[in-house]
Amino acid sequence: MKTLKIPEATIIRLSVYSRYLTEVDRKGIITISSGEIAEGVGVSPAQVRKDLAYFGEFGTRGVGYNVKDLNRHILKILGLGEEWNVTLVGLGNLGLALSMYKGFRERGFNITSIFDNDPEKIGTLVNGIEIMPVEQLEEVVQKNHTQIGIITVPSEVAQDIVSLLIKAGVQAILNFAPGVLNVPPHIELRNVDLTVNLEVLTFNLRSGR
């Protein structure tokens, strides 16, 4: 199997297919065609087949795909065959919301530590997890073999937290603080920018699309 470059758009869609398949599976449906998946998630059938084709042959010609089977394959591809330890830094409103978000655990992402510097918060429990001061981040993250960090601190301190997380051995970071963060090439970084999303909407409204 040769490794050709996979478009990031493909990965995003695989994640969407997977959640749709979980839903379809719950309804007890056994077999599904690329056309039905396409319809369910709003892409073209050719797109579905192309996306899957990067990773192998999962269907049966003339028949379609076995729902459970295909979902298992996609989950495996996405790295969701295992559990991931996640740390969250910055227990503001957004941090709190993400700490409680059930969708993460459902897909194998376990928030195992939470850090904040507010003395009022330190020592309290969120979802059974004790809030710890940022000074303990390096030690705790290392001990837990935490692979992923979620950043919900103010943008002014986001870069410092990134550096701290990387020093502690985190390999991937999901950042909710606006602004550009610098990470070495071996660290995976994704930014979720809440305001940008609204601004794309207003641009589209204004341009009358």
Next chain:
Amino acid sequence: MKTLKIPEATIIRLSVYSRYLTEVDRKGIITISSGEIAEGVGVSPAQVRKDLAYFGEFGTRGVGYNVKDLNRHILKILGLGEEWNVTLVGLGNLGLALSMYKGFRERGFNITSIFDNDPEKIGTLVNGIEIMPVEQLEEVVQKNHTQIGIITVPSEVAQDIVSLLIKAGVQAILNFAPGVLNVPPHIELRNVDLTVNLEVLTFNLRSGR
């Protein structure tokens, strides 16, 4: 000025440039080159110039761009010359976090109403806004000339809320509920999928990129 199709990626980058320019402007810097913007936000200088060129000529050859001026132009392009009324539906943890999020107001997005169906929440104040039952959504949203809706309800009811928002005259929707929503073509819809973002990270980790 002929209207050629603008890539969505361009709009996203314009939003990022704008925030960077705001920051640069605060430092009192008057002039900036495409290369400096590029460096600041992590894209190529050609990309910056290309993105701007869709909308006009904002710079001076041999000199660069006036920071304040360029930022004003970009804000105008993004539709941020005006204030937008936003309604938020679903005051769970995420809804609460977004209601309090200062980044929205800074860019001209004003949350002017919040809806939830929990009797415990109805009538209480969040950020000075009284939580109202969903039954009043249509009336209030219409009265306020609310253009944008933010959806933070459970996915099972998201489609119903979408339909209700559209009936009430909302033109654009930012959806945080996982799953596919159907909207008529004249409605702008963007989805922010928190789990997908983590799954792209784990895919990249596993594939050793």
Next chain:
DNA sequence: TAGATTGTTAATCGATTAACAATC
């Protein structure tokens, strides 16, 4: 004028779509 940097065109790269042979 010489140096710098824009705006724009052409070349390249990458992703999506269409079409169809393979095959259940």
Next chain:
DNA sequence: TAGATTGTTAATCGATTAACAATC
């Protein structure tokens, strides 16, 4: 066998990058 649907190749479409003339 006939009908359906996959897997895959080729064609199309779109976005990014490179190069450079225009010009401050």
